Amino acid sequence: METWFIILISIVLSPVILKFISKVLNPTKKPAINLPPGPRSFPILGNFLLLKKPFSEIEQLLRSLTTRFGPMVTLRIGSYPAIFVADRFLAHQALIQNGSIFSDRPQALSVVDKIDSSNQHTINTASYGPIWRVLRRNLTEKILHPSRVKSYSHARKWVLKILFEYLKSKAQSGDPVPVLDHFQYAMFCLLVLMCFGDKLDEKEIKKIEDAHRILLLNYERFDILNFFPFFTKIIFRKRLKEFYQLRKYQEDVLIPLIRAQKRAKEEKLNESKDVLSYVDTLLELQLPVEKRNLDEGEMVSLCSEFLNAGTDTTSTALQWIMANLVKYPDVQEKLFMEIKEIMKNRELPYLKAVVLEGLRRHPPAHFVLPHAVTEDAVLGGFFVPKNCSINFMVAEMGWDPKVWKDPMAFKPERFINSEESGGSREIKMMPFGVGRRICPGLGLAMLHLEYFVANMVWSFKWKAVDGDEVDLEEKQEFTMVMKNPLQAHLSPRFNY
Secondary structure, three states: OHHHHHHHHHHHHHHHHHHHHHHHHOOOOOOOOOOOOOOOOEOOOEOHHHHOOOHHHHHHHHHHHHHHHOOEEEEEEOOEEEEEEOOHHHHHHHHHHOOOOOOEOOOOOOHHHHHHOOOOOOOOOOOOOHHHHHHHHHHHHHOOOHHHHHOOHHHHHHHHHHHHHHHHHHHHHOOOEEOHHHHHHHHHHHHHHHHHOOOOOHHHHHHHHHHHHHHHHOHHHHHHHHHOOOOHHHHOHHHHHHHHHHHHHHHHHHHHHHHHHHHHHHOOOOOOOOOOOHHHHHHHOEEOOOOEEOOHHHHHHHHHHHHHHHHHHHHHHHHHHHHHHHHOHHHHHHHHHHHHOOOOOOOOHHHHHHHHHHHHHOOOOOEOOOEEOOOOEEEOOEEEOOOOEEEEEHHHHHOOOOOOOOOOOOOHHHHOOOHHHOOOOOOOOOOOOOHHHOOOOHHHHHHHHHHHHHHHHHHEEEEEOOOOOOOOOEEEOOOEEEOOOOEEEEEEOOOO
């Protein structure tokens, strides 16, 4: 027991001792000053105790801090400063005007992050450089290019049919329809077909979903491994072992699919040039600098990233949009009438406005993934040190009353011939991020949201459950979801 105590005390005090020695040896060296203001931090721990609060409380805390200190606030995690930005002009200055400096990612310190990202070999986690460019270009040019996205129309129709079979059965029973799980499953099916090819059936897709979701749903249990990276292998070895087992289960399911795609490619069984799976593109990919092909573990991480990025965010956004259409039936009917006129006018501006307003009012993530700076910089008159983590508060920008009139109301009309949605290059909302690290799946997400919203409003009339008001209170999970998930009564608009 005494030995353990001495080891822990030594680890905790070592940064203080090193800092003291550094000051003695370099008495003229000036400390970094003029960081954005923030709450008082504790030695060693920084603001760690604040960051261990529930996420909803952290966001509320950050709002109060920006009110008190201004649009840039500094919190400390140990000796590392983390800066939070709530101002759209500062976001524009950082991510657009100085994108090359503010487009890096923080270094993955925890074992969990390193394993999950194959040592930062995914698009979201890779450092800003040649590997990130190759991975992103491969996805955007070979899978997410508009001409490629069109080739998956048959997959969208198949998935829509699966979703509608469920909705119709519930509509016939007269029971309220809980929709979120089925939205998630529909989005997941669609992305699995894009990732692994369209030869999979529902049984195989559900097996992939099980391997994928079990790791995602247990991720919160492994948060402790992220906060204590130096103690993980000793103190939390049992939990780390459990994480390894879940990761192995995921690999055991996905790697045979990757190998099957490789065999098909070698045997030229898949000769279609129109429909290309994500795995097909990964098999041929050459990493720069390292000058090698991706290994199977890295392909698993990239496939998992593809499924993660598009499933929960899109299904969450879809639920928020449909919740508002239930809450505001006049908006729903206006959208239905526009869709009814589609044979006369191929454009659907109100549909796009409904989707954009849903993303503004209820962004699936209230923060973009953390950025890091590649060199010392100045932002808003404050010093931002090299390698510092910088975070942008998406929801605050989309709810800014200086930009949006009555920002907490759901008003799609604001995106049609309105000064609020005008063509200026300012940042007014950023649910997909902005700049060089903007979500590469933006176009795909908008297509899926418009496609499913339009079809569901055209085929069904959505009504609130009698006596129940649609509750728009939020709850943080993997994305920002409805605290009380949407349930609605559905009635078919036509006899099929």
